[in-house]
Amino acid sequence: MPSTANYSACFVCGRLTALKCRPCTDAGVDLFFCSPECQKLVWFAHRQVCGPGKANPPCLPELSPGELQSARERSRNPIVTGGGHPMTLAGDLEGVSHDRFETVMNFIGGPVNECSALPNKPYLVSIVRSTRWSDPTQKPNISLRGLPDKFVIDHVSKLICGVCSSLLGADILPEKVIETSWWTSLIHRLVLLSATVKVALETCDPKYFAWACSARLRLVQWLHGGMNIGDAALKAALADYDPMTTELRYICSPRLQEMLRQSQQ
Numbered sequence: 085m086p087s088t089a090n091y092s093a094c095f096v097c098g099r100l101t102a103l104k105c106r107p108c109t110d111a112g113v114d115l116f117f118c119s120p121e122c123q124k125l126v127w128f129a130h131r132q133v134c135g136p137g138k139a140n141p142p143c144l145p146e147l148s149p150g151e152l153q154s155a156r157e158r159s160r161n162p163i164v165t166g167g168g169h170p171m172t173l174a175g176d177l178e179g180v181s182h183d184r185f186e187t188v189m190n191f192i193g194g195p196v197n198e199c200s201a202l203p204n205k206p207y208l209v210s211i212v213r214s215t216r217w218s219d220p221t222q223k224p225n226i227s228l229r230g231l232p233d234k235f236v237i238d239h240v241s242k243l244i245c246g247v248c249s250s251l252l253g254a255d256i257l258p259e260k261v262i263e264t265s266w267w268t269s270l271i272h273r274l275v276l277l278s279a280t281v282k283v284a285l286e287t288c289d290p291k292y293f294a295w296a297c298s299a300r301l302r303l304v305q306w307l308h309g310g311m312n313i314g315d316a317a318l319k320a321a322l323a324d325y326d327p328m329t330t331e332l333r334y335i336c337s338p339r340l341q342e343m344l345r346q347s348q349q
Contacts (some may be wrong), residue, residue, distance in 0.1 A: 094118035107135030129279035142271040213241035239278040254321035
């Protein structure tokens with residue numbers, strides 16, 4: 085972890101640091117970790133997108149045969165979006181891709197960054213994963229201990245959908261998100277936040293709850309600032325977006341925070 089001239093908040097705990105992840109730096113990505121301990125804490129998730137060939141653009145895991153089968157089985161099931169409007173997975177995929185559901189399903193498997201047939205494949209893959217949580221016929225395991233292996237990528241997918249839907253609503257969603265100057269930074273931030281959320285929920289450690297909350301606030305600041313690329317339209321589109329999932333709402337709830345403060349007294 086080399087020292088550099090510029091400082092930033094550690095992506096895990098928020099402490100100001102000049103230390104970066106060396107493999108990601110070699111790949112052209114600045115990820116700040118104040119210590120090996122912070123880096124190791126989220127390594128179980130970060131290793132999927134760390135270093136040359138994996139970091140820039142990030143290589144998200146492709147849909148498994150089970151996920152593809154599930155998508156077909158629940159394609160017409162009603163789901164509820166954040167705005168409360170009933171939708172379906174098929175309708176969402178068709179609305180974003182402008183292709184028929186079956187056409188999307190024929191090409192959505194395989195490497196996520198292979199976008200020749202589906203230009204915004206990473207977003208479409210995230211829709212498949214995130215809608216499972218909004219389908220009343222599905223019962224994903226969201227217990228606080230022993231979270232499923234796919235928790236991080238599912239949580240990342242929900243956040244990706246929130247960002248991309250905000251851009252879509254403002255009619256500025258790029259045709260290929262992986263070719264933008266902000267995609268790589270966004271995914272790394274979401275992976276590290278989601279990993280911290282998983283650690284907090286599984287350990288119930290007040291310190292990690294606090295870290296997850298502060299990481300969410302840093303993400304909010306970064307998003308509301310237009311992801312630091314100087315695009316006024318992007319900044320306006322994200323001005324009202326709040327990256328608040330069910331898990332983050334629980335972790336950052338005032339009631340839980342008060343309980344944690346009392347437990348430390």
